[in-house]
Amino acid sequence: MNLEIVFLDDKLIYEEKIRSIKFMVCLTSNKIDTKLVSEALKALGKDNFALIIHGSSFPSKNGEDTGFGTFNSAAGRDVIDYAHGIFNALQLGPAGKTKSSDSSPYCGTIFSGNPLFIDLKQLTEKKWDNILSQETFEKVVAGNPNQNKGKTAYSYIMKAQNEALKEAWANFKEIHGGIFGSSLKKEFDKFKKENSFWLDNDSLYEALSIENDNDFWYTWKNETDKKLMNPKSEEEKKAYASRIEEIRDKYSDEIDFYKFCQFVLEKQNEETKKYALSSGIKMIADRQVAFSDRDAWAYQSLFLEGWYLGCPPDYFSKDGQAWGFPVMNPDKMFNPDGSLGEGGILMKNLYKKMFKENPGGVRIDHIVGLIDPWVYKVGKKPMCEQGAGRLYSSPEHPELSRYAIARNEDLDWTLEADKEKRVKTLSEEQIKLYGRLIEKIVIAAAKECGLDKNAIVCEDLGTLTNPVDAVMKKYELQGMRLTQFVVPEKPEHPYRCKNIGEHVWNMVGTHDNLPISMWAESMINTHEGYLHAKNLVEDLFAEAENKDDIIVKLTQDKEYLRFVKLTEIFASKARNVQIFFTDFFQINDVYNRPGTSGDQNWSLRLPNNFEELTPIDLQAILKAAIIARGKEFASKHASLIEKLS
Secondary structure, X not given: OEEEEEEEOOEEEEEEEEOOEXXXXXXXXXXXXXXXXXXXXXXXXXXXXEEEOOHHHOOOOOOOOOOOOOOOOHHHHHHXXXXXXXXXXXEOOOOEOOOOOOOOHHHOOOOOEOHHHOOHHHHOOHHHOOOOOHHHHHHHHHHOOOOOOOEOOHHHHHHHHHHHHHHHHHHHHHHHOOOOOOHHXXXXXXXXXXXXXXXXXXXXXXXXXXXXXXOOHHHOOOHHHHOOOOOOOHHHHHHHHHHHHHHHHHXXXXXXXXXXXXHHHHHHHHHHHHHHHHOOOEEEEEEOOOOOHHHHHHOHHHEEEEEEEEEOOOOOOOOOEEEEEEEEOHHHHEOOOOOEOHHHHHHHHHHHHHHHHOOOOEEXXXXXXXXXXXXXXXXXXXXXXXXXXXXXXXXXXXXXXXXXXXXXXXXXXXXXXXXXXXXXXXXXXXXHHHOHHHHHHHXXXXXXXXXXXXXXXXXXXXOOOHHHHHHHHHOOOEEEEEHHHOOOOOOOOOOOHHHOOOOEEEEOOOOOOXXXXXXXXXXXXXXXXXXXXXXXXXXXXXXXXXXXXXXXXXXHOHHHHHHHHHHHHHHOOOOEEEEEHHHHOOOOOOOOOOOOOOOOOOOEOOOOOXXXXXXXXXXXXXXXXXXXXXXXHHHHOHHHHHHHO
């Protein structure tokens, strides 16, 4: 196969000669032929091609932009329609209810959904008995300070949406408040009954947040309210029960309002997901690995007092990552006979709810937190010298040793306690113990919902501990690969194209990374960029005669580097590919900046005119990926290459 680089009208073009047929891949074409795309993805052995877009990042119809995106809106369906034929899945972000002080979706509740995802427009329509006035809806839209700016208006919409939903609730009660009720009222009553195991606790918490003028229970002034769900004696049990009854009586309407919002959200979610499935699009949910602080209030007795989940010092954070999530007590997860304990039952119910609502699958963020979590003391940094350690891999730790699965003889004592590869040897029995939560909770929950292990996507980015590696292999779990973060100096790095296996989800970047265009720009005329270019040429241009010319071009031309980097994820052996919406639509803006807080994070949205944006030249990229597989593979698909030109 002869590959050469030529210039035509100042536009870079790949030229490939196979059996005297000349095929051209123009880097500027943007028209997507969905049939060709499907054929090319199939030829490359891709089972899934997913667009990653957090729920709040969905656009709005002009004149319907309230300040927050939702897949439940008419514009959300437009995105689904657009995705049809190109993608077969939408990878969403976490959808739990967040605190008013923190916009990160990874701090949301484990059971309750975020009412901001309710599409207010639908409530003005007949199917919801017009329980929200058109006037109120238009007022919310008119007040949006970020109208048509492609940005979320968090502080505005949290208040405006709540006020609009209160109006809808008042009208719902008036319309459906009869003794026998309507069909919609019966649906609501059924929802409350079927979901009482979590809904009663979450709605009570909301009432207590009103009572204490704060939705962060650690700062509540009423000390009794902090402990209501965790009595230590019969006397406290009676006193707390009386206080709970008092709050439920005092805030009965607010409690029912909370339940109403959850009902509306679930009903809309269900309709949207059915619509997506009918369009050949499955929705993959995202689940933070830990419980939120408000969940810790409801189930205090199940958590280790004085400990939080986090990450040890690494490439991304020299002081480690202090997530602040509560740590479930291992003694509460399983009974002595191996059966699920109270904590294990709670977690399994959570995953059953997730899989039931999301048959397309569930992405679990930071899977290490389920297998070999790093824990640190409240008020401290997640550093070894401040008492932090691996919950199940610290036999030498004075407080954590009782939970250790790894033994002293299993450790490499030449490494510091926070080093990922410290656990050097494990028996099959030990691996099974590390994987108990995966086998008996996550996989078991999926099976009970009629799904298999392929419905589980594990975020295993970064360097993993050996116990995590061992569990992932034992249970054949799907991991993830992030090509933007390949270490070019390491030939065997797992993110490098030639080292990526089939059973993973491959991508160039996530919500935490620079858009690929900005990454490419940062690489131009740098030594690191040169190292990346060498790897790309070795992996994708192995049969080219002009490798040096290609390397030079990759180090100087950011658009070419971006194109080849996108080609890489399709050329790899990975059977699943995903792409963040900013990369696909070529939006040159950062979504989230880890280690920072503020409205600049988690606020980027797909613009209302997203269909007018120029997406990546997918056909050209897929053609280049087929060619990169080598002469024999390209010859086999010569006719497809020609059609993709």
